[in-house]
Structure formats: C-alpha cells, structure tokens
Amino acid sequence: MDVFVCAGCGTELTAPVSRVALPVHTHHGGWEELHPPLMEPATYAVEPRPTGPPWRRWQEAGADAAARQGVFAPVYSVSFGARNRIVIAPGDSRSLTLIPDRCEGYCRGVDGRAGPNLACEGCGHAVATRVDDCGMWQTVWLEPDAVVRRPSGLPAAPLPCWDDLERPEHRVPPVEPDGSWSRRWEAAVGVVLAHLVAVTEDRPVDLPAGPVAEWLGRAVGGCLPPGPGALSVGPAGPGLPPPLPRPDILLVPRHPLTGAPWRPAGDEGAVVPLDSGVWAYLAHPEETSPLPATGVLPEGVLRDDYPLPPRPRALLTPHKEAFDYTLVRLPAILLPRLQRRLDAYGRAVTTA
Known part of the structure; x- marks a missing residue:
C-alpha cells in the first residue's frame, strides 16, 4: 500500500x-x-486525461489543440488541466x-x-x-x-484481478435499495453505447437472449438503427465458456486494476468494454426463485425467502452526458459513417 x-x-x-x-x-x-x-x-x-481548469472554448482552442487533449468532436469547452x-x-x-x-x-x-x-x-x-x-x-x-x-510500510493489499469478477460481492445490481436505477448502471450503459457506436460505425446489432438483451436491449435499440445485416454481440470474459461461433463483437469487462478490456488469448476481434461490476451482474446473475416447474404454489402458501427483485417505475435511461463524453473522446467519431453524429456535436456547439 x-x-x-x-x-x-x-x-x-x-x-x-x-x-x-x-x-x-x-x-x-x-x-x-x-x-x-x-x-x-x-x-x-x-x-x-486532462481534467479541471483551465478550460478553453472549442472555437478558441481549435480542433487540433482539442485533439491533443483527447477530444475529437466539438464540445462547449476543453480541459487544459493536469493529466x-x-x-x-x-x-x-x-x-x-x-x-x-x-x-x-x-x-x-x-x-x-x-x-x-x-x-x-x-x-x-x-x-x-x-x-x-x-x-x-x-x-x-x-x-x-x-x-x-x-x-506506506504496510503489507501490500491483494491486487484486484479477473477472479474478482466471479465473486458475488463484485456484482453491481441495477436497482438501488430505494427502487431507483443505479447511477453507476446509467453511466455504464451510456459509456458502453458510445463504444458500440464507434465499433459498429452506427450499424444495427443483434443482442443475445438473456440478461444482456433484458437489461440493455431498450437502450441499444434507442441508440443504433434497426435494419438488416445486424452485427452479433455476445458476452465474454472470466468464468464464461468461449462463445462459438465468435460474435462479431464481444461484450467484455474492464480489468478491476488497470481498466483494460478483457480479451481472449490471441483474439484481435472487436470488443466493447463494460464496467466490471455491471458486466459481472449480466454474466453471473444471482440465483432465481425456485418456482415449481409446472403449476403454481398451493393456495394459501406464501414465500418470503425469494422476494421479487425491485423494479423502478421508469425504464432504464442511459446517462446522456456519459454517452457524449465518451464518444467525443473516441477517434472513431471522425470516421465517415459517423459524420451525422459529428455534425450534431458541431451544431450543438455553434448554437450554444
């Protein structure tokens, strides 16, 4: 330490x-x-990345100076603070x-x-x-x-590693105890959508049935266009068997120490990184209630050992600022297929 x-x-x-x-x-x-x-x-x-003051307006700094600060699309202001x-x-x-x-x-x-x-x-x-x-x-x-x-002179604490993701305490539930959506989930979904836009270059995607589609499907559908020729997306990472055949895009966790995305050995295909705690919840879901395989519980029998999971009144909405913040810092925003998004950021700045 x-x-x-x-x-x-x-x-x-x-x-x-x-x-x-x-x-x-x-x-x-x-x-x-x-x-x-x-x-x-x-x-x-x-x-x-540079954070905090001093700040310079995009028009004043210029695209080249902003790019050197890691910002590749027009924003209201660019940080020239310390890295x-x-x-x-x-x-x-x-x-x-x-x-x-x-x-x-x-x-x-x-x-x-x-x-x-x-x-x-x-x-x-x-x-x-x-x-x-x-x-x-x-x-x-x-x-x-x-x-x-x-x-510090104290014994070094165990370094976070991929094995941590399989532990129940590493999972981050999507809903807070008060019934609201987890702010961490909202931000994580905004970030992962930005990476999906960059990797797919605004093409449609096909999510696998199960937790990924259940929790991320609406957000992905609201961000990427529908249509034929969708790219396949599938989860991969510690504790999961390799998906066969390999999807076009792997949804993988970030390392809990370095933040680097997980990759299969020798794999150079497209990956989209996700908050490790959110990924762990999707990849290693909690045990579900042991409901009868057929029929229903006998009349008058109530169970309280497996309460229903909390469900917020509103649907999960990605954090818009997390999406924008991430996308403008990905060089892919300059690709021709993402021109409409680049133009949108430019219009937002010039009218601000």
Missing part, C-alpha cells in the same frame, strides 16, 4: 491506499442529487485544509471550479481539490505535480 505526501514538505496527505481502476462513472452523476464517495475506502485511481490526477475518497485524506476563497459551488457543496481548494497543513501549498456538490461523486483529487507517492 502507498501514501501520498506533499512534494514540498513531505507531510502525509492520505491514509494508506491501493490502486484500482478509475470508475467509468467518475465524471457522471445525477443532477440535483447528493452522491456518496466515488472511491471505496483505502483505494485510489488515476485519471490519465494523471489522483482521486481518493474524502475520508482517506489527511492534513488538508480548505482554502476559503476557492470553495465555490453550485448549491450544496464545492465543485472545484477555481482549481485546487485544499492546502497542505504543513506548508500551505495548494495540493488537492475537494468535490462534493450536487450531481458529483464525493472525491478528493490530488494534483500530480504537488504530491509524491511513497510506500
């Missing part, structure tokens, strides 16, 4: 933490809602104090719009940004040039 210390004075700024993959829902929450911490306790992740910022749960921060004149927010907290708003208690240098406003996951972002990673 590691700790992050101030690069200026050496003050420890975090509890011991271990690295995991950056969650796919990091930048995508539910508007006007207070969210829990993004990261699990004693973990951290790294965002390789490789480190995110931790607020509860794992140590020896940090708020900078009062940098605590702007929308209504219920701080959103980091003015840059780092946390200073090292040892030397007073701005080293991190606390974010906890409505619609945002609670986080502390450490600035990569202001901190140094050092061994």
Whole structure:
C-alpha cells in the first residue's frame, strides 16, 4: 500500500491506499442529487486525461489543440488541466485544509471550479481539490505535480484481478435499495453505447437472449438503427465458456486494476468494454426463485425467502452526458459513417 505526501514538505496527505481502476462513472452523476464517495475506502485511481481548469472554448482552442487533449468532436469547452490526477475518497485524506476563497459551488457543496481548494497543513501549498456538490461523486483529487507517492510500510493489499469478477460481492445490481436505477448502471450503459457506436460505425446489432438483451436491449435499440445485416454481440470474459461461433463483437469487462478490456488469448476481434461490476451482474446473475416447474404454489402458501427483485417505475435511461463524453473522446467519431453524429456535436456547439 502507498501514501501520498506533499512534494514540498513531505507531510502525509492520505491514509494508506491501493490502486484500482478509475470508475467509468467518475465524471457522471445525477443532477440535483447528493452522491456518496466515488472511491471505496483505502483505494485510489488515476485519471490519465486532462481534467479541471483551465478550460478553453472549442472555437478558441481549435480542433487540433482539442485533439491533443483527447477530444475529437466539438464540445462547449476543453480541459487544459493536469493529466494523471489522483482521486481518493474524502475520508482517506489527511492534513488538508480548505482554502476559503476557492470553495465555490453550485448549491450544496464545492465543485472545484477555481482549481485546487485544499492546502497542505504543513506548508500551505495548494495540493488537492475537494468535490462534493450536487450531481458529483464525493472525491478528493490530488494534483500530480504537488504530491509524491511513497510506500506506506504496510503489507501490500491483494491486487484486484479477473477472479474478482466471479465473486458475488463484485456484482453491481441495477436497482438501488430505494427502487431507483443505479447511477453507476446509467453511466455504464451510456459509456458502453458510445463504444458500440464507434465499433459498429452506427450499424444495427443483434443482442443475445438473456440478461444482456433484458437489461440493455431498450437502450441499444434507442441508440443504433434497426435494419438488416445486424452485427452479433455476445458476452465474454472470466468464468464464461468461449462463445462459438465468435460474435462479431464481444461484450467484455474492464480489468478491476488497470481498466483494460478483457480479451481472449490471441483474439484481435472487436470488443466493447463494460464496467466490471455491471458486466459481472449480466454474466453471473444471482440465483432465481425456485418456482415449481409446472403449476403454481398451493393456495394459501406464501414465500418470503425469494422476494421479487425491485423494479423502478421508469425504464432504464442511459446517462446522456456519459454517452457524449465518451464518444467525443473516441477517434472513431471522425470516421465517415459517423459524420451525422459529428455534425450534431458541431451544431450543438455553434448554437450554444
């Protein structure tokens, strides 16, 4: 396990933490809602893309500069902030104090719009940004040039691996205890749709019967056009037998440590990565109620050991910002078959 210390004075700024993959829902929450911490306790992740201020309007920055920042289609503004910022749960921060004149927010907290708003208690240098406003996951972002990673001296925690995906606790249910859709699922579906659009170049797809079609079918049908010549999609990954014949596109999990998509050995075909917890729920569903094979339960017999799963009143709607955020950062958006989507982003920016 590691700790992050101030690069200026050496003050420890975090509890011991271990690295995991950056969650796919990091930048995508539910508007006007207070969210829990993004990261699990004693973990951290790294965002390789530029994030945070300074921001430049697309028209000002230009397409070439935006592409160097990893944005390939017109957006309202492009981040020219630091790459490789480190995110931790607020509860794992140590020896940090708020900078009062940098605590702007929308209504219920701080959103980091003015840059780092946390200073090292040892030397007073701005080293991190606390974010906890409505619609945002609670986080502390450490600035990569202001901190140094050092061994904590504690035994290393077991590294997340593919085997974790077969454990029941890794599955992320699609519905929250209060009956609402999981915000993580909404974001994950938005992200996977963007990758499907890029891989298929806006062609129709055919989902396999079962959990994938049940949970993702409506979202996919609302995003990709219907028609003949649909590309086949099938789940693949740890604990699943290889699909034969191989579908045109494999729906695979992201590695819980690196975030890299799973691939069969020696396979170079098309894959679409999915949040590992969401994938685990689809690939390794929970046990279902042992209903009689025929007939019904005798009259007057009630069962409470297998309650019906919660079902929200509304249908699952992908997170639109997660879809847009992901698609404009995929170079495939520049392909000729995706010209209509590229044009749509351009029109949205010029009329903003």
